[in-house]
Amino acid sequence: MKEVIQRKMFDYLLKNKIYNFVGVPDSTMKYFIDQGLKRNRALIATREEEAIGIAVGMSLHFEKTGETISKSQSNSLVFMQNAGFANSMSTITSLVQLYQIPMIFLIGWRGFRENDAPEHAKIGKIQPKLLQTLSLQSMILNEEDWKKSCDWALKLIKEGKSCALIIPREFVD
Amino acid sequence: MIRKTAIAIALEHIEFDDRIISANGFISRDLFSISDTRPTFYMIGSMGLASSIGLGIALKDPGKKVFVFDGDGNILMNLGSLTTIGSLKPKNLVHVVFDNSVHESTGSQPTNTNFVSIEKIAKACNYNHTFTVRTESNFEKILRKIKKLKGPIMIVVKIQQNDTERSKRISISPVLIKERFMSRW
Numbered sequence: 001m002k003e004v005i006q007r008k009m010f011d012y013l014l015k016n017k018i019y020n021f022v023g024v025p026d027s028t029m030k031y032f033i034d035q036g037l038k039r040n041r042a043l044i045a046t047r048e049e050e051a052i053g054i055a056v057g058m059s060l061h062f063e064k065t066g067e068t069i070s071k072s073q074s075n076s077l078v079f080m081q082n083a084g085f086a087n088s089m090s091t092i093t094s095l096v097q098l099y100q101i102p103m104i105f106l107i108g109w110r111g112f113r114e115n116d117a118p119e120h121a122k123i124g125k126i127q128p129k130l131l132q133t134l135s136l137q138s139m140i141l142n143e144e145d146w147k148k149s150c151d152w153a154l155k156l157i158k159e160g161k162s163c164a165l166i167i168p169r170e171f172v173d
Numbered sequence: 174m175i176r177k178t179a180i181a182i183a184l185e186h187i188e189f190d191d192r193i194i195s196a197n198g199f200i201s202r203d204l205f206s207i208s209d210t211r212p213t214f215y216m217i218g219s220m221g222l223a224s225s226i227g228l229g230i231a232l233k234d235p236g237k238k239v240f241v242f243d244g245d246g247n248i249l250m251n252l253g254s255l256t257t258i259g260s261l262k263p264k265n266l267v268h269v270v271f272d273n274s275v276h277e278s279t280g281s282q283p284t285n286t287n288f289v290s291i292e293k294i295a296k297a298c299n300y301n302h303t304f305t306v307r308t309e310s311n312f313e314k315i316l317r318k319i320k321k322l323k324g325p326i327m328i329v330v331k332i333q334q335n336d337t338e339r340s341k342r343i344s345i346s347p348v349l350i351k352e353r354f355m356s357r358w
Binding site for chain 1: 206216217218219220221222223224225226227228229230231232233234251253254257261282347348350351354355
């Protein structure tokens with residue numbers, strides 16, 4: 001995904017009341033994360049489970065919206081590589097899903113192209129099945145329809161459901 | 174000092190609207206059986222993450238004191254969390270580690286705190302104040318003392334193993350735990 005789109009996507013989610021961005025870096029989405037750091041809104045954790053734990057804590061908060069007394073849950077997004085997603089499975093089932101805490105997972109899809117580094121090949125191949133096994137609804141982001149995918153995720157969050165947005169790794173370095 | 178006694182002592186020094194996040198296993202179960210009147214997030218799964226959840230809560234509401242009730246086996250699974258807490262330095266976070274040097278709920282297998290000090294690790298990770306206590310009177314003294322101190326603070330409470338009296342499981346559902354916790358903001 002192009003730099004400009006990654007940056008726009010961060011700002012779009014922030015504008016649409018995703019308040020907290022926590023995760024472990026992935027070069028596939030480095031501009032997205034950089035935009036978060038620039039806006040002083042992204043937190044880098046040491047492991048993916050830790051990132052999810054922090055995000056859950058933040059999501060237990062209510063944000064005051066506007067000048068009204070109405071309040072909304074402080075929604076979080078957790079970013080990670082798919083290797084980190086594999087690390088997180090127990091935390092997703094026994095914390096996020098058990099307590100029904102809505103959350104967006106933004107996952108870089110290494111191993112999407114067959115010529116990616118060898119350590120990503122297996123996990124890249126089974127990634128769609130892992131998502132399915134966890135009953136975590138997901139959409140794959142692309143440069144044309146990224147806004148639609150974000151709107152889909154935002155709608156699910158509003159309904160109290162977690163979901164995943166996947167950024168395929170299109171390049172090899 | 175056994176864990177239940179230590180938790181009861183801690184509760185006497187925690188204000189009614191302070192937040193408590195308690196680790197899975199007997200820490201949450203003991204706390205639940207002693208008193209269930211404060212805003213408490215009982216973490217019943219996801220071992221290791223109590224300090225991370227506590228950090229998230231502390232960052233969002235700096236005006237409220239957040240107590241994490243952790244265990245030695247628990248924090249050893251997420252030592253990276255100490256570096257994140259020590260980097261972000263939330264003033265309102267008090268990290269209490271009930272340390273019996275075993276994984277009591279799985280059959281008392283030994284943990285590495287038999288050889289390595291969690292307090293020293295926390296100190297190296299920039300916690301503002303760290304303490305290790307072994308007696309009830311010393312624990313009470315430190316709990317009074319920290320009221321005037323800025324966090325992050327760690328108190329390692331050395332406790333004895335006790336497998337004679339086992340607190341029951343938490344009888345409210347995880348979703349209700351969350352809703353109750355959030356309704357008290």
